[in-house]
Amino acid sequence: MTPLKLLVVEDDTASLELMTEVFTYLKAEVRPVSDSEKAAGMIDQEKFDGIFLDLEMPKLNGFELARVIRKSSWNKSTPIIIVTGRDERQTMQEAFALGATFFLQKPVDRQKLTILFRTVSGGMLENRRKSIRVPLQTEVTCTVGSRTIRGISWNLSQGGMQVEVSDLHVKDTVRLSFRLPVSGVSIDVTGTVAWAGESRQGIQFTTLSPPTQQSIREYIAAVEKD
Structure with missing residues (x-):
């Protein structure tokens, strides 16, 4: 360790x-x-x-x-x-x-x-x-109010993820939907835009169900092990 x-x-x-x-x-x-x-x-x-x-x-x-x-x-x-x-x-x-x-x-x-x-x-x-952040490139659907935007993720942690999505702003409340590789588990979480760069944004998760937390934890552990 x-x-x-x-x-x-x-x-x-x-x-x-x-x-x-x-x-x-x-x-x-x-x-x-x-x-x-x-x-x-x-x-x-x-x-x-x-x-x-x-x-x-x-x-x-x-x-x-x-x-x-x-x-x-x-x-x-x-x-x-x-x-x-x-x-x-x-x-x-x-x-x-x-x-x-x-x-x-x-x-x-x-x-x-x-x-x-x-x-x-x-x-x-x-x-x-x-x-701990691990690489994760997968399609992400973001819902902000009545808007639905599609983008891609770059990495994932237990507390949030980095994404590349157009038209996201700091403090926006976002609903994220995506699938974890290999297991195919569907993830649906709510978060807040913590920072926004020219092309990428950092999302801090605010609402995670226990099963979702466990799925993300297991995915991160598997990537680290590899």
Whole structure:
């Protein structure tokens, strides 16, 4: 299994080195960063399985960086772990409101970090599975309101698909119908246009029945196995 890829953003050198050492020992691939502005640039360039943020940092603080993460195309659903010496209830509420997944109280030590990693790694792996995309080129019928448009798909994940369909716009609600190769299973889902380029669009699924979820999951697993 590919190691979990973690971004650790911490301006305190000792804490950054400790987290890097512990997570590396636990078989994670760690990107340690002490500059929050540099981290903001990385967030829009590559996908991470988990992001650890110090709250008190110069330039962008943890709250501001969390906002950047949740608006990014690559990491908007990536688990965020806030690491801070502040323990006020208001701080925790604000962190969770911004999309934080977990909250770790400083000072940190090896035991705390090990327990936390083992607690959050399952959720990180599940989030990774949802974001895995596999090639899928098949005819897709899109229904937007009273309009029916035909196009083709380019790839598929558990959470959405990339398509090439004319006249789709960001935030459009779309009904997609297509067949999975080999099995011939008919898929009928509802989604929202998350982004739209010159020729391709990204659709985020919003409504999937359990059987449909299972069919897509099995298809992705079969393609990955091959």
